[in-house]
Amino acid sequence: MKRKTIKFCLYYFLFCIASTAMAYSLPDSAIDYDIEVRINPTTRVLEGRSVITFNRTREQTLILGAQFEVTQARINGQPFDPETDQSHMWQIPVAMLRPHQIEIHWRGELHPLDETLDHEQTLNRPIAVSAVSGETGTYLPNASYWYPRVMHGLVHYTVQIELPSGQRGLVAGRLVEEEETDSGYRARFEFTHPAEGIDLMAGPYEITTDSVTGIKGELIQLRTYFHPEISQLADDYLESVKRYFKLYESWIGAYPFTEFSIVSSPTPTGFGMPTLTYLGINVLQLPFIRDTSLGHEVLHNWWGNAVYPDYQSGNWSEGLTTFMADYTYKELESDDAAREMRLSWLRDFAALEPGQDSPLAAFTSRTHGASKIVGYNKSAMLFFMLRDLVGEEMFNRSLKGLWAMQRFKVTAWPHLQKAFEMISAQNLQPFFDQWLNRTGAPNLTITDVRQEQADTGYRLNITLTQDEPPYQLRVPVAVQTATGEETHILDLKQSGQSFALDINGKAQSVVLDPDVRLFRQLAPDEAPPILREVMVNPTTVTFLLPDTDATQQIAATLAEKLQRRAPRIIAANQPIPATPTLIIGLQHEVDAWLSAKNLPSRPEAVNDKGSAQAWTLTGPDGGSLAIVSAQDAASLEAIIRPLPHYGRQSYIVFNGRQAVDRGVWPIKVQRVAVE
Structure with a gap:
């Protein structure tokens, strides 16, 4: 035990030295902002004053959104008239004094808040119109250039927000002071760590406060900024946050900030910033959010908002957060729940067409279904396989070491690799x-199994094959014997490789990766069709069965929402193609179409249930079919919003907008009988 402790300390010491050399340290107080901003959500007018202090002499580029005008500007107290190009970029001349300051006053009209947008529309809203305001909410993302934003370098800031009476606002950081009078509300925040930018939120919030003591004994302030209609949820959310702090402080290290807030949004957002998360009102009302998405956003205060991804070499933070949040909660629930989540990741990947994915190192942020499958799911599975490879103890030590050395530093995939290599004392270059750097996933097959009598029992010879170029894999196989099941790990490094296993009893069958511990291509029989296959596949075609214009328009809208693009519609009397196919209609139309195409009638899982149903089956030429059926036009319209969120299901039943039953058709493992 003593040798093991000394070994760990040595590797940790080496990691500290290497991290010092390889980490991208952030500028230390290079740029400081002092901002005062006044917002009137009724008129949507914003007026601001910003003093930017540069502690290093270099040419700077500033950008201010096109809807704003500069009313006054000074450099070191001297007036200047900034020249802008068509993109409203300013080249600020190099100042002769150090430090030097730029003072800018600006004003403009924000875009109107649109509460009809769904999550994907909110996520993909053009930057030019993303700064929005209304009486139910104001959201000014950093990317909208709502303030004169320095193009290069991270910043420290203080921000003072002034709003009309009844409104509350905040930015990421520590609340220094706040005051409410009959004339309005004022709050000042400061953020002393290097930050990528400033996001601002405001609304008619009711604020509830609490606190928790961190592992170092410091008091962490907790708040909810909730709209009045959900203010009764505040106490439960604050209690859930305390639970996540306890989990992640013990797993990673002390929480890096002094407070954390949960802020409600009038649109269905799901954003995380340092010290806060911004979630839609409808999202916060879902009963499972406190046990799922909330923990994910809390964890981002370690990975993503305190250890910064180097986006040029890939965003690792979403995958690590998914693994340590969403997946971990399934592990805490049960082994079966965790296995089902891993299997769902492989099912999602199987829904992609060849060429739809990209290397994990190329993932920066979620833009569509395929990017989430790679950047969240595949990345989370990488960390799961890495834990299997180095062992849970070394995996957790590596996380603590990574956190200790990389806080508030830009961190790339090679930094993670080096941390795990030094603390586990393993060469992980082939693994990473x-x-x-590769697209796709290994395609594994058991091509031959032979059994022979041995001196101490039986010897089993197993041949595994995979496509070229080969992956280096630790492949689990389960051998079923008359006396039980044995699990063996096979080190596969070639495109074809044979292994000899000594087993205790006579083998009856061999199962490849029965516990789904490898990211790989599922065999055709392993992957029952799910709804997502028609949602993410660009070759999907659509049959719209309704014969009235109004109902057909509803069906077309649903098809567009499911596929997030204009559907490729073909006539109902056309043959079923081999590509993924979506069929939408009323119940009598769907039943008649299935009969005319000689396809199985609706399965027992959805038959005579609910007001609308969706299910999948395999078409005559092997393509996936997703069938959506409703009892009337109103029932079809009711599922336009909820149905796109259930892509991982093989079938689902709705009563109105409420999902009342769902499931996935059973998986068939790769099992080879042994003679």
Whole structure:
């Protein structure tokens, strides 16, 4: 035990030295902002004053959104008239004094808040119109250039927000002071760590406060900024946050900030910033959010908002957060729940067409379904396989070491690799190279199994094959014997490789990766069709069965929402293609179409249930079919919003907008009988 402790300390010491050399340290107080901003949500007018202090002499580029005008500008107290190009970029001349300051006053009209947008529309809203305001909410994302934003370098800031009476606002950081009078509300925040930018939120919030003591004994302030209609949820959310702090402080290290807030949004957002998360009102009302998405956003205060991804070499933070949040909660629930989540990741990947994915190192942020499958799911599976490879103890030590050395530093995939290599004392280059830089996934097959009598029992010879170029994999196989089941790990490094296993009893069958511990291509029989296959596949075609214009328009809208693009519609009397196919209609139309195409009638899982149903089956030429059926036009319209969120299901039943039953058709493992 003593040798093991000394070994760990040595590797940790080496990691500290290497991290010092390889980490991208952030500028230390290079740029400081002091901003005062006044917003009137009724008129949507914003007026601001910003003093930017540069502690290093270099040419700077500033950008202010096109809807704003500069009313006054000074450099070191001297007036200047900034020249802008068509993109409203300013080249600020190099100042002769150090430090030097730029003072800018600006004003403009924000875009109107649109509460009809769904999550994807909110996520993909053009930057030019993303700064929005209304009486139910104001959201000014950093990317909208709502303030004169320095193009290069991270910043420290203080921000003072002034709003009309009844409104509350905040930015990421520590609340220094706040005051409410009959004339309005004022709050000042400061953020002393290097930050990528400033996001501002405001609304008619009711604020509830609490606190928790961190592992170092410091008091962490907790708040909810909730709209009045959900203010009764505040106490439960604050209690859930305390639970996540306890989990992640013990797993990673002390929480890096002094407070954390949950802020409600009038649109269905799901954003995380340092010290806060911004979630839609409808999202916060879902009963499972406190046990799922909330923990994910809390964890981002370690990975993403305190250890910064180097986006040029890939965003690792979403995958690590998914693994340590969403997946971990399934592990805490049960082994079966965790296995089902891993299987769902492989099912999602199987829904992609060849060429739809990209190398994990190329993932920066979620833009569509395929990017989430790679950047969240595949990345989370990488960390799961890495834990299997180095062992849970070394995996957790590596996380603590990574956190200790990389806080508030830009961190790339190679930094993670080096941390795990030094603390586990393993060469992980082949592992990271194949999972970060290759598209696709290994396609594994048991091609031959032979059994022979041995001196001490039986010997089993198993041949595994995979496509070229080969992956280096630790492949689990389960051998079923008359006396039980044995699990063996096979080190596969070639495109075809044979292994000899000594087993205790006579083998009856061999199962490949029965516990779904490898990211790989599922065999055709392993992957029952799910709804997502028609949602993410660009070759999907659509049959719209309704014969009235009004109902057909509803069906077309649903098809567009499911596929997030204009559907490719073909006539109902056309043959079923081999590509993924979506069929939408009323119940009598769907039943008649299935009969005319000689397809199985609706399965027992959805038959005579609910007001609308969706299910999948395999078409005559092997393509996936997703069938959506409703009892009337109103029932079809009711599922336009909820149905796109259930892509991982093989079938689902709705009563109105409420999902009342769902499931996935059973998986068939790769099992080879042994003679």
